[in-house]
Amino acid sequence: MPELPEVQTAIDDLTEAGLPGSRIQSADVRRPATVRPLSPEAFAGQVRGLRFGPIRRHGKFIIFTMSHDFTILAHLRMTGQFELSPLSEGTDPHDRLVFFLEDDRLLRFHDTRTFGRLICTRNPGEVLDRLGPDALDPDLTASFFIRKMRSRHRQIKALLLDQGFIAGLGNIYCDEGLFAARINPLRRSDTLDEDEGVRLFEALRTALRTGLANRGTSLGNGETNYISGGRRGENLRALQIYGRDGENCNRCGGRIEKIYIAQRGTHYCPRCQPLQRK
DNA sequence: AATACAGCCTGGACGC
DNA sequence: TGCGTCCAGGCTGTAT
Numbered sequence: 001m002p003e004l005p006e007v008q009t010a011i012d013d014l015t016e017a018g019l020p021g022s023r024i025q026s027a028d029v030r031r032p033a034t035v036r037p038l039s040p041e042a043f044a045g046q047v048r049g050l051r052f053g054p055i056r057r058h059g060k061f062i063i064f065t066m067s068h069d070f071t072i073l074a075h076l077r078m079t080g081q082f083e084l085s086p087l088s089e090g091t092d093p094h095d096r097l098v099f100f101l102e103d104d105r106l107l108r109f110h111d112t113r114t115f116g117r118l119i120c121t122r123n124p125g126e127v128l129d130r131l132g133p134d135a136l137d138p139d140l141t142a143s144f145f146i147r148k149m150r151s152r153h154r155q156i157k158a159l160l161l162d163q164g165f166i167a168g169l170g171n172i173y174c175d176e177g178l179f180a181a182r183i184n185p186l187r188r189s190d191t192l193d194e195d196e197g198v199r200l201f202e203a204l205r206t207a208l209r210t211g212l213a214n215r216g217t218s219l220g221n222g223e224t225n226y227i228s229g230g231r232r233g234e235n236l237r238a239l240q241i242y243g244r245d246g247e248n249c250n251r252c253g254g255r256i257e258k259i260y261i262a263q264r265g266t267h268y269c270p271r272c273q274p275l276q277r278k
Numbered sequence: 279a280a281t282a283c284a285g286c287c288t289g290g291a292c293g294c
Numbered sequence: 295t296g297c298g299t300c301c302a303g304g305c306t307g308t309a310t
Contacts, residue, residue, distance in 0.1 A: 001302080002304090060304080075305085076304090077303085077304050078302080078303055078304065115303085115304070170303085171302095224302085263303085
C-alpha cells in the first residue's frame, strides 16, 4: 500500500521517464468514481491540452503541476499505480483513467481496488491545507513534532496515522518507527517524554528514508501489489515488525504480536515495546 | 475530543 | 480443484 516512500518512488519514476513537458491530448475516464465529484466528461474537458510540469508530493498526494495554473492531485489509496507507456502497448482492464499524450505515450492510472482518486483544480490548497506537515519536510523538527504530539491525548499509533497531524505515514512505516523507537503503539501521545519523542521522530524518518532508498515496500506478488516503473519495491526485507506477527523479534527474540488500533492491524513486540515504562 | 464503525473494493489466502 | 469466507487498508462520513 502506497505510503510516502511508495508515492515518492512513483513521482521519481514518472519524472525520470520524462512526463514533465508532455501534453495531454485527451483523457479517457473509465471509472467515473475515480474523478468524482466531476463527471468523466467534465474532467476530460478540464485536462485536455494541459501540459505536465514538475511533479511534487505532500504526504501521500501526488501533485502534478499543470499549465494554465491547474493542478492535478492524485491519491493512490490502496492499489493505485501510474504507468507511462507507449501508445502501442495498449491498456489494461484495471486502468481506471488513461491520459493520451501528444508524444504518443499513455499515462495510465491503474487501480485494482478503485479507491484511488484524481482531482483537477486551480485551488489545490482546498485539499492540501487539511494535511499536517509532510513527514520528510526538511523544516519539520523534532521539537515541533513533540509539542504537537503532547498537545493531543490519543493512542500514538492512531495519531501517527492521522494525516492532519503528520502527512505521509501509513500502517507499515508507523509500525516500523514505533518498533525502532521501542514505543508501545497504545501509549497516549501526551505521555511520551522528550527522549521518547526524539527517538520516535528520528525512527519514523529513518523508516521512511530506508523505504524510499529501497523503492518502497511490495508485499506480495499479486494484482494488488505495489509496483512502480515496472519494478517491485525492495523494502520488504528491511521490515523488522510489520507483517511478522507470530515470528521472533530480531531484537529480543520474543514473539511478535498483532493487535488492532484504529481498525488497523498493528504489529509490535511486547518485550521491546512495553506499555508500562520501566 | 476521541472513538467506533460502515462503506468503498477485489484479489488472494485459507479452510474444507 | 473448487467453493465459500475472510482479510488487507486509506480515507470519509456518521454516530456515539
